Amino acid sequence: MESDLKAGSEGLPDPYVVSYPLIVGIADPGGDRIEVVEFYECIGGAQWVRRHYAQSPIVLSARSVGGTTRYVLRAGAAPLNLEGSRFPAGIAGASVDGDEIAVAYLGMGGGGVGAAACRARAGGVIGADCDDSGGGKVAGSTIRLPRRERVIIGVDDTDTPEAGATWTLVHNIAKAVADDASVYLSHTIVQLFPVPFRTKNCVACAVEFASTDPDGLVGRFAGLLRRHTLSEETGMAVHIGFDPSPLRAYGEAVKRGQVSRADLDAVSGHVRVVMDGRGLIGAVAAIPFYTEFEEALALWTG
Incomplete structure (x- = not known):
C-alpha cells in the first residue's frame, strides 16, 4: 500500500498544499476595518476555516459568498488560544500600512498548513513570511496584500x-x-x-x-x-x-x-x-x- 501511495503522488508537484487562487483585501479610510476576501477551490477546506476562523477575537464576521469566504476584521492583533478540534486555527492579526494590508494566520496540524503555505502561495499576495508546516506543527504566515477600495456600481x-x-x-x-x-x-x-x-x-x-x-x-x-x-x-x-x-x-x-x-x-x-x-x-x-x-x-x- 505504501508503494501505491508513493506512485500515486509522483505526479503531484506539491501534494500537501492547496493554494488559494486569489486573496484580496479592502480597508476602510481609517484603516480600522478590513475585509479579506478569499477565493477558494476546495470547498471543504473553505468551510472548515470559516467555522474556526470566526472564533478569532479580531474577526467581526465570517460568511460565504459564492466561491469566496469573506472575513471582516478589526485592525489589531490578539493571541489565539488554539486547541485541537475546538479552535485549531484562526486569524491572529490585521493591519494597514500605506497602500498595503497585512494579515496574520495561525493554525495547528492541517490548520497550520492552511494558515501557512496555502495562503502564503495564494494569488494576489505580494509578500509573505511563512513558517514550515505539516504534521502536528503549529504554523502560520503573515501575508501582504494591495490595499483596495470597495466599488459598487448600480445600474437600472x-x-x-x-x-x-x-x-x-x-x-x-x-x-x-x-x-x-x-x-x-x-x-x-x-x-x-x-x-x-x-x-x-x-x-x-x-x-x-x-x-x-x-x-x-x-x-x-x-x-x-x-x-x-x-x-x-x-x-x-x-x-x-x-x-x-x-x-x-x-x-x-x-x-x-x-x-x-x-x-x-x-x-x-x-x-x-x-x-x-x-x-x-x-x-x-x-x-x-x-x-x-x-x-x-x-x-x-x-
Missing part, C-alpha cells in the same frame, strides 16, 4: 420591451472591465417596487469590485454601458467606500413603493452619478443590497 433601465436584459449586460461588462487592479467580486439582482413604467420585472443590479484604481474602473464600465444600453433612460451610480449603509433606508423605500426624484436627491451625496436617466432611482437603490441576496430578491409589496 438598459433594456426595452423588445430587447435586452439589464442583469446580463451588467455582468458581461463587469467581466470585461475586471483586471488585476479591479477584481470583480459579486453581482446582485435587486427586486424593486413594480412601478407602472417598468419593462417587465422591475429589477436593478449592483456589481461589486475591490479596486486599486476606482476612477479607471468606473470610466471603462461607463464607456461600455453607454455603448451597449438600449434605453434612453439608463441610470448608473457608483459608491466608493467600505460601507454603503447610508443608502439603506432609501433602498428599502424604493423596494416598498414608488419614490420621487427629491428622495433620490436627498442621498445623492453618497454616490457618484454617471448616467442620470430615470433608471438612476433604481440604480442607487440597488447599491446597499450588494451580496444580501435574500433581501435583495424579495418583493416588498406588503
Whole structure:
C-alpha cells in the first residue's frame, strides 16, 4: 500500500498544499476595518476555516459568498488560544500600512498548513513570511496584500420591451472591465417596487469590485454601458467606500413603493452619478443590497 501511495503522488508537484487562487483585501479610510476576501477551490477546506476562523477575537464576521469566504476584521492583533478540534486555527492579526494590508494566520496540524503555505502561495499576495508546516506543527504566515477600495456600481433601465436584459449586460461588462487592479467580486439582482413604467420585472443590479484604481474602473464600465444600453433612460451610480449603509433606508423605500426624484436627491451625496436617466432611482437603490441576496430578491409589496 505504501508503494501505491508513493506512485500515486509522483505526479503531484506539491501534494500537501492547496493554494488559494486569489486573496484580496479592502480597508476602510481609517484603516480600522478590513475585509479579506478569499477565493477558494476546495470547498471543504473553505468551510472548515470559516467555522474556526470566526472564533478569532479580531474577526467581526465570517460568511460565504459564492466561491469566496469573506472575513471582516478589526485592525489589531490578539493571541489565539488554539486547541485541537475546538479552535485549531484562526486569524491572529490585521493591519494597514500605506497602500498595503497585512494579515496574520495561525493554525495547528492541517490548520497550520492552511494558515501557512496555502495562503502564503495564494494569488494576489505580494509578500509573505511563512513558517514550515505539516504534521502536528503549529504554523502560520503573515501575508501582504494591495490595499483596495470597495466599488459598487448600480445600474437600472438598459433594456426595452423588445430587447435586452439589464442583469446580463451588467455582468458581461463587469467581466470585461475586471483586471488585476479591479477584481470583480459579486453581482446582485435587486427586486424593486413594480412601478407602472417598468419593462417587465422591475429589477436593478449592483456589481461589486475591490479596486486599486476606482476612477479607471468606473470610466471603462461607463464607456461600455453607454455603448451597449438600449434605453434612453439608463441610470448608473457608483459608491466608493467600505460601507454603503447610508443608502439603506432609501433602498428599502424604493423596494416598498414608488419614490420621487427629491428622495433620490436627498442621498445623492453618497454616490457618484454617471448616467442620470430615470433608471438612476433604481440604480442607487440597488447599491446597499450588494451580496444580501435574500433581501435583495424579495418583493416588498406588503
